[in-house]
Amino acid sequence: MPLDVVDAGKLIVGIVLLIIPGYLWSFLFSKTITYIERVVFGFLIGVILFSVAPYVFNAFFSVALSSDVILLCYFLYLVPAILFFFILWYRSGKPELRIPVFITWKNLLLLCLIGFIVFMTFLPHLSMDYYLPFHVDEWVHWSYSRAIMDAGSVSFPNPYIGGSSPINPEVGFHTFTASLCWWTSCSLLTIFLVMPSIFMLFLGLTAFCIGQRSEKKFGYEALLLISFIPTTTRYLGPSFYVAVGIGLMLLLFIIWLFQQENLILSFLVTPVIWCLSLIHPATAFAGIIVTSVYSLMFLVERKLKTAIITGSTVILACLSLLILLFIPSRWSYAINVFLSSIAGEQYTLGLPMIFLDFHELGIITWVLFVIGAYYVITRGKSLQYALYLNAVVFIMIIGLFSVFGFGIPIVYERSFLYLFLFVSLIAAFSLRELRSILALMMMKYVPRKLPRFNRQTAHLVIAVVVTIILLFTVVPKHLSTPYYKMIKEEEYDSFIWIRENIDDYRDANHTYLVGAVHPYKASPFSAVTGLNIVTSSMHPLIRYDLQDDMQSFLADRARNTSFLVKYKISVVYGSCDNQNLTMVHPNVYLYTGNYSQ
Numbered sequence: 001m002p003l004d005v006v007d008a009g010k011l012i013v014g015i016v017l018l019i020i021p022g023y024l025w026s027f028l029f030s031k032t033i034t035y036i037e038r039v040v041f042g043f044l045i046g047v048i049l050f051s052v053a054p055y056v057f058n059a060f061f062s063v064a065l066s067s068d069v070i071l072l073c074y075f076l077y078l079v080p081a082i083l084f085f086f087i088l089w090y091r092s093g094k095p096e097l098r099i100p101v102f103i104t105w106k107n108l109l110l111l112c113l114i115g116f117i118v119f120m121t122f123l124p125h126l127s128m129d130y131y132l133p134f135h136v137d138e139w140v141h142w143s144y145s146r147a148i149m150d151a152g153s154v155s156f157p158n159p160y161i162g163g164s165s166p167i168n169p170e171v172g173f174h175t176f177t178a179s180l181c182w183w184t185s186c187s188l189l190t191i192f193l194v195m196p197s198i199f200m201l202f203l204g205l206t207a208f209c210i211g212q213r214s215e216k217k218f219g220y221e222a223l224l225l226i227s228f229i230p231t232t233t234r235y236l237g238p239s240f241y242v243a244v245g246i247g248l249m250l251l252l253f254i255i256w257l258f259q260q261e262n263l264i265l266s267f268l269v270t271p272v273i274w275c276l277s278l279i280h281p282a283t284a285f286a287g288i289i290v291t292s293v294y295s296l297m298f299l300v301e302r303k304l305k306t307a308i309i310t311g312s313t314v315i316l317a318c319l320s321l322l323i324l325l326f327i328p329s330r331w332s333y334a335i336n337v338f339l340s341s342i343a344g345e346q347y348t349l350g351l352p353m354i355f356l357d358f359h360e361l362g363i364i365t366w367v368l369f370v371i372g373a374y375y376v377i378t379r380g381k382s383l384q385y386a387l388y389l390n391a392v393v394f395i396m397i398i399g400l401f402s403v404f405g406f407g408i409p410i411v412y413e414r415s416f417l418y419l420f421l422f423v424s425l426i427a428a429f430s431l432r433e434l435r436s437i438l439a440l441m442m443m444k445y446v447p448r449k450l451p452r453f454n455r456q457t458a459h460l461v462i463a464v465v466v467t468i469i470l471l472f473t474v475v476p477k478h479l480s481t482p483y484y485k486m487i488k489e490e491e492y493d494s495f496i497w498i499r500e501n502i503d504d505y506r507d508a509n510h511t512y513l514v515g516a517v518h519p520y521k522a523s524p525f526s527a528v529t530g531l532n533i534v535t536s537s538m539h540p541l542i543r544y545d546l547q548d549d550m551q552s553f554l555a556d557r558a559r560n561t562s563f564l565v566k567y568k569i570s571v572v573y574g575s576c577d578n579q580n581l582t583m584v585h586p587n588v589y590l591y592t593g594n595y596s597q
Contacts, residue, residue, distance in 0.1 A: 002131060003131055003190070003193055003194070004187070004189075004190055007186040007187055007190040008186075008190055008193075008194050010184050010185060010186045010190075011180075011184050011186045011190055011191065011194055011195075012194075012198075013184070014180065014183050014184030014186070015043070015184075015198060017074075018042075018043065018046035018047075018049075018050070018074075018183070019039055019042035019043050019046060020042065020078070020081075021042065021045075021046070021074070021077045021078040021081040021082075022041055022042030022043065022044070022045035022046050022049075022081075023038045023039060023041070023042035024042075024081040024082060024084070024085040025041075025042075025045065025081045025084070026038040026041045026042065027084075027085055027088055028084050028085075028088065029041075029262070029264050029265055029268075030260060030262055030265065033260070034209070034212075036205060036208070036209060037209045037213075037256075039205070040202060040205050040206050040209055040253075040256075043202050044202065044206075044249060044250065044253050047176060047246060047249070047250075048250075048271075048272070048275045049073065049074075049077055050070070050073075050175070050176045050179035050180060050183070051172040051173065051175055051176040051179075051246070051275060051278060051279050052172060052175075052275050052278060053073040053077075054069065054070065054073065054154075054175045054178070054179050055154055055171060055172060055175050055278060057069060057073070058152075058153055058154050059154055059155075064152040064153065065148065065149075065152045065153060065154075065175075065178070066152055066182070067182035067183070067185075070179045070182045070183050071183075073179075074183070106220075109220060110208070110220070110223070113204070113220065113223045113224055113227070114201060114204065114205075114223075116224075116227055117197075117200055117201055117204045117223065117226065117227040118197045118200070118201055120200075120227045120228065120475075120478070121196050121197040121200040121201075121238050121239050122193075122196075122197050122239070123239070123475075123478055123479070124231065124239050124478075124481070124483055125193065125239075127479050128483060128485075130483075130485055130489070131189075131193060131489065132189070132193075132485070132487065132489060132492055132524075133192050133193075133240070133241065133486075133524075134233070134239075134240065134483045134484065134485070134486075135233055135236065135240050135242070135483075136486060136523055136538045136539045137236065137240070137242055137539065138192060138240055138241050138242060139486065139523045139524045139527045140523060140527070140539060140540065141170075141173065141174065141177065141192075141241065141242065141243070142188055142192065142524075142527040142528070143159040143160065143523070143526055143527040144156075144159065144166075144168060144170075144171075144174040145174045145177035145178050145181070145188065146159070146178075146188065146527065146530060147159040148174055148175060148178040149178045149181065149182070150530065154168075154171050154174075154175060159526060159527070159530070159532075160522075160523075160526050160532060160533055160536070160540060160542050161532055161533070161542060162513070162532050169281050170243045170278075170279060170280055170281075171278060172243075172275065172278030172279035172280075173242075173243035173246060173279045173280065175278075176246070176279070177191060180195070189492075191241070192241040193241075195241055195245075196238055196239055196240060196241050196245055199238065199245040199246065199248075199249060200226075200227075200238040200239075200245075202249055203226060203238065203245075203248050203249045203252060204222075204223045204226045204227065205223070206249060206252040206253060206256055207219070207222040207223060207226045207252060207424075207425060207428075208220070208222055208223045209256055210222065210252065210255055210256050210259060210383070210425070211223075211425070211428060211429075213256075213259055213260075214259075214381070214383055214384075214429070215381060216379065216429070216432060216433070217432070218428045218429045218431070218432035221427075221428035221429075221431045221432050221463075222424065222425055222428035222429075224428070224467065224470075225362075225365055225424040225425075225427050225428045225431070225470075226421070226424050226425075226428075228361055228362050228365065228424070228470060228474045228478075229361065229417070229420045229421065229424060230360035230361060230420070230477075230478060230481065231478075231481070232360070232481055233482070233483060233484065234351070234352075234354055234413075235354055235413050235414070235416045235417060236413075236414075236417070237417060243279055243280040243283075244280055244282070244283060244414055244417060246279050246280065247276060247279065247280040247282070247283030247286070247414075248283070248417060248418075248421055250272055250275070250276055250279075250283065250287070251283055251286055251287055251290060251418065251421065252421070253272060254269050254272055254273070254287055254290055254291060255290065255294065255383075255386070255387075257269050257272070258291075258294045258310055259383060261303075261306050263309060266306075266309045266310060266313060267309070267312075267313060269287075269291055269310075269313040269317070270313045270316040270317045272287070273287045273288060273291070273313075273317040274317065281410075282408075282410050282411050282414045283414065283418075285411055286394075286411075286414070286415075286418050287317070288314060288317055288318060289390065289393055289394075290386070290390055291310060291313055291314045291317065292314050293386050293389045293390050293393065294310055294382070294386045295307055295310035295311045295313075295314055296389075297382040297383075297385045297386045297389070298310055298382055299311075300382075300385070301381070301382050303382070353402060354413065354416060356398075356416070357477075359473070359474070359477045360474075360477055360478075360481075361420050361423065361424070361474070362470050362473060362474040363473065364466065364469055364470060364473070365423065365424060365427045365470070365474075366423065366427075368426075368427035368428075368430040368431050368434070369391070369423045369426050369427045369430065371430045371434065372384075372388065372426040372427060372429055372430030372433075373388065375429065375430050375433045375434075376388045376426065376429070379433060380429075384426070384429055387422050387425050387426050387429070388422070388426050390418075390422045391419055391422035391423055391426060394415045394418045394419040394422065395419060397411060397412060397415045398412060398415050398416065398419065431463075431466060434462075435462045435463065438462050486520065486521060486523065486524050486538070487521050487524045487525075491521065491573075492524070492528065494573065494585060494586065494587055494588060495524070495525055495528035495529050495573075496528060497585050497588065498515075498528075498529040498531070498571065498573075498585070498588060499528055499529050499530055501584075501585070502529070502531075502571070505584065505590060510570065510590075510592065511570070512531070512570045512571050512590060513531060513532055513568075513570065514531060514532045514533070514534065514567065514568050514569050514570055514571070515529060515531040515532070515533060515534075515569065515570075515571040515572070515573060516534060516550065516553065516554065516558070516564075516567075516569045516571070516572045516573065516574070517533065517554075517572075517573045517574070518550070518551065518554060518574070519535050519536050519537035519538075519546075519547040519550055519551065520537050520538060521573075522535065522536035522537070522538070522542065523536055523538050523539065523540070525573065529571075531571060534546060534550060534567045534569065535547050535549075535550050549563070554572075554574045554575075557574075557575055557576050557577040557578070558572050558574065558576040558577070558578045558581060558589065559577060559578050561578060561580050561593075564580070564591050564593070565593065569591060570590060570591045570593075571588070571589070571590060571591070572588075572589040572590075572591065573587055573588060573589075574587060574589075575587065576589045580592065580593060
């Protein structure tokens with residue numbers, strides 16, 4: 001079951017359209033940023049729009065969500081952007097719109113690196129020839145996103161057991177997914193397969209913009225090293241469609257905003273952090289850390305005005321997060337856990353501790369990171385100091401939890417990804433400085449034998465050598481990373497059939513709302529079909545005590561009719577031998593007993 005190319009094309013066209021308004025808005029905030037920076041700005045602001053606007057419309061104005069509402073949000077966002085752009089264009093003397101020369105060796109290199117970062121993100125699916133979500137967290141996100149679409153609201157019945165709406169701290173991520181599905185008319189499967197690569201592409205481009213805006217440019221190196229951020233089933237990563245994927249992009253976006261040293265752009269940081277609290281609270285906390293460190297660096301460099309601005313954004317961001325305590329209670333638990341942790345309360349993980357494998361990011365990257373400490377101290381500016389200190393802070397967060405159990409489990413787990421991000425950026429800066437030194441050393445000895453050998457060639461040779469080492473050491477490690485398949489692709493096809501056809505069998509006495517399926521497959525079954533389940537042995541753990549009973553029931557080919565009646569099961573997925581069950585599709589049976597649910 002390969003990727004649907006037509007569906008993927010629709011998604012990409014939708015992403016391009018989403019970028020356009022933000023691209024135009026960027027001219028209002030700054031006239032000096034590059035074309036690539038405007039594209040990145042447009043995409044990230046578009047992500048925020050689709051994450052937050054539907055939530056605000058529904059939660060505060062009780063507007064039922066639908067594709068029409070998403071279209072309205074887009075045009076309310078697009079039309080003023082066009083007006084502002086043409087007003088600015090007219091006031092600036094209507095300069096000619098010049099198309100930049102694109103075919104240069106630097107742009108070709110950039111395209112190659114973009115292709116590589118997309119390839120590395122999609123690598124788990126290619127290597128395992130499996131085109132479904134890998135991680136159970138992805139299936140949970142699928143369930144909640146589909147539930148928002150079905151209910152037309154951010155408050156929806158629990159998609160697994162019905163009843164009251166579940167606690168959903170990552171509601172912004174789910175509204176984004178639902179909005180994107182409505183906006184592009186593509187399937188959730190295409191979104192879950194393609195969007196991780198798009199997220200990673202823009203994460204890399206944001207890192208590239210940060211590096212190229214630095215006094216000592218290291219954008220290309222940053223884009224290369226960012227490609228090797230690993231994905232595992234333990235601490236997640238960019239190859240999975242999870243909320244932290246957006247979180248990583250917005251974390252670098254905060255750094256880019258501060259890097260401009262622009263008053264208006266700096267104050268955008270506060271709403272970005274607030275949006276992060278809707279999308280991924282752990283990254284919102286990381287955003288406050290990053291903002292605080294950057295503010296401190298400006299103060300050390302005696303940029304008092306900029307330090308005051310960045311410090312103000314920290315205060316505003318913290319106040320906005322505290323206000324969340326008085327808005328619907330979905331954040332209350334997370335904030336209370338955070339405050340209790342600061343007070344010294346310890347928390348235990350429900351999962352094993354994480355053991356850092358330096359080969360996942362690449363030994364050479366870690367070596368460059370260590371060497372980078374010297375270059376940061378001797379040649380770094382506020383940007384490099386901020387990046388390095390942020391890496392140190394996340395090392396401390398990991399260490400405090402690993403050794404003393406101090407901290408919040410979810411922050412500890414995601415801190416590995418934040419650490420990899422900042423390690424990669426410092427390693428990129430270090431590589432850039434190291435290339436200059438090694439190139440000078442090569443120039444001193446090589447020219448006698450090779451008259452045409454120049455400094456630019458020396459830089460290229462060093463870059464190629466480092467790249468080859470990374471390819472031969474890190475890519476095999478990524479290929480050997482284990483992933484699990486919760487369902488087979490033919491089972492997904494059966495679940496889709498149920499989703500698309502179950503309504504044809506429903507009537508006043510047969511609503512077919514509860515399904516019986518192997519507990520291990522219950523989460524994807526519910527996500528795709530939209531049916532409730534009886535028990536699950538994977539996240540979320542629904543009636544875990546019944547998993548053995550369910551397995552016995554299915555192993556006995558669903559002969560126990562009383563089990564069906566007791567738990568009001570009306571759809572069975574598996575091999576059945578029960579005259580009260582009617583097969584409507586291979587391995588799909590309906591219980592036609594006369595009761596409604």
